[in-house]
Amino acid sequence: MENGCLNGVTNGNSGNHAASTAEAAAAAAASAVSPPLNERSLETVRLIGQFLRELGLSHSVDALVQESGCALENSAAASFRRHVANGDWDAAEECMQSLQSLVTEASSATEIAFRLCEQRYMELLEAGDYMGALNVLRNRLTPLKFNTGRVHELSTYIMCSDAEELHRISGWPGSLAGTREALLDQLQQFFPPAVMLPPRRLLSLLDEAVQYQLAKCRYHNTDLPVAEVSLLADHACSRDSAEFPARCGQVADQHQDEVRCCQFSPDGRHLATGCKDGAVFIWRVDDLTLRLSVARRYHIGEERGGVACLAWSPDSRLLLCCAAEDSSDVLVWCVSPPPLLPPASAAAHHHSLLAESHPNGASVVVNSASVLSGGSSEPQRFSRGGTPEESLTTAAWFPDSVHFVAGGIRGQFYLFSLEAGYRKSWDFIRVVALATRTDRDGNTAALAADSFGRVRQYRFDTMQDETLLQEDGSIIAMCLSRDQQVAALNVVNSGLRLWDLQHRVCLQRLAGPGISQGGYCLHACFGGLTGNFLASGSQDNCAHVWRIGGADSQPDRLSGHSGIVNSVAWNPQHHGMLVTASDDCTIRVWLPTGRALSAAATDHGSGGTAATDGSSGQASANLASSPATHSPSDSNPDEDDDDGILE
Known part of the structure; x- marks a missing residue:
């Protein structure tokens, strides 16, 4: 009997025995002493309790506090x-x-x-x-x-x-x-x-963790809300499912010589490309398909050594062009006409024919109305004196879309305006590359990479200058990040080097096959939704794309060109669209895999021809070959009739 009582069995009732056993187990569990919680565990309990309280689960909060012995x-x-x-x-x-x-x-x-x-x-x-x-x-x-x-x-x-x-x-x-x-x-x-x-401390920590994962994700390029990212597994976009330009969607072969530079307009609606033979093409971007079609063609003359620099004004209306050699002027075309002006303003613009005398006695006449009207395919020329000793091979716009700076390796460095032409200059500055940014006081400063491996800042309003950084080798090209805080420099035999302009320190060196060797003028470009991607041309016939700040420092390689890739351009509005320009006389449009395959299917369905060499690669391994469509070389039915030839 005593043994039966101890086992919880009374008069052979097995049901009561089971119930008593369960109660005994519960009592034993309740009486068991929980191990003491360390500081991290106590803080976690408090955060969970706060989260439950914010959800209105007050009974759960009370149970948590009672069981843990931890007050919130x-x-x-x-x-x-x-x-x-x-x-x-x-x-x-x-x-x-x-x-x-x-x-x-x-x-x-x-x-x-x-x-x-x-x-x-x-x-x-x-x-x-x-x-x-x-x-x-x-x-x-x-x-x-x-x-x-x-x-x-x-x-x-x-x-x-x-x-x-x-x-x-x-x-x-x-x-x-x-x-x-x-x-x-x-x-x-x-x-x-x-x-x-x-x-909301727990939610803040979770959001920060998700944002960190998004920032480290190699291919993330969308504005996915943090709240929609699953917490059950680490975030990682796949290359073919992300909005990453992984495949070639179009090959345009209208150019007849090496394509040296390319740049999208800030509104993303046009692409400008410049060629060794002096041809300048304006391409229209289809908002739906992201396909390119020729809108205008210009020619600056092959004797100038071809196109060296193209730069769109911040308002996307004007295109600036510099030649490669022996060119003492900068050319500006109006691609998009401005909005209609009030009658008084229109009359003022119509009569704004300004001339300015210069110290050397030369006089440059600039008709700002002709530049802004877009009524002529002829460019407006800007120069200081037009002497044979001058050479302007690079330029950059100010934010007002009225002023711009231009310079060259022979020591010329000028400030121009659309209304008055030449305004000011710095003497004996051998300029390799130019950019502009907003200085600490809100005014515009010009950044010039010079022949001494320096990047220096020049203020034309105060005529003050300072050295921002000094490289060990010669700088070939320069581009700025979207926030103007980081400069990417192409340095001879050193690859790409990223510099923090505020703290004036080198952040990272990016190297790869075809990037670090020789002195080829390879242009790079920041891009993507948050500007965290950096793409560059290379000597190995590929474009290289890095995720800045990502977990992997190795680039993705976009292969398909049969010649050196000289320049790349990332569409500032369509963040998954990248264009590459090459010595093989073509430009290629790289799109997310889904868009690229859709474009290829559309072309096949409409009787278009598809290229078989449009593949894309990741690191050193190429993906399977994907179709890339050729644009026809003959005249485009969408092309405007106002092509301009500059002899």
């Missing part, structure tokens, strides 16, 4: 939170007396008291208790002597006739619109986390 907050802080949430302002102020010693800064206690009284005042006005509100204003807010401007503003609200007028004039949504919860979020910043947790 200081008891006085918990009472303070409860009183503010319930609008019990006297009790909230009383709790603040015990919390005052825990505030991070003594001055913050006054601000906390001010914000509590401000909320109380607004709620009294909303309820129509004007005498109570006036009492708070006079006896609580004013004596604090804090933010007197806000106190004066609050005093004007007492004239509101009802709650609706109060909401409209003050912009305060009301006590039922979550303003108490918002007040608590504001007040939590004044307390250390051990006393009162920052709002």
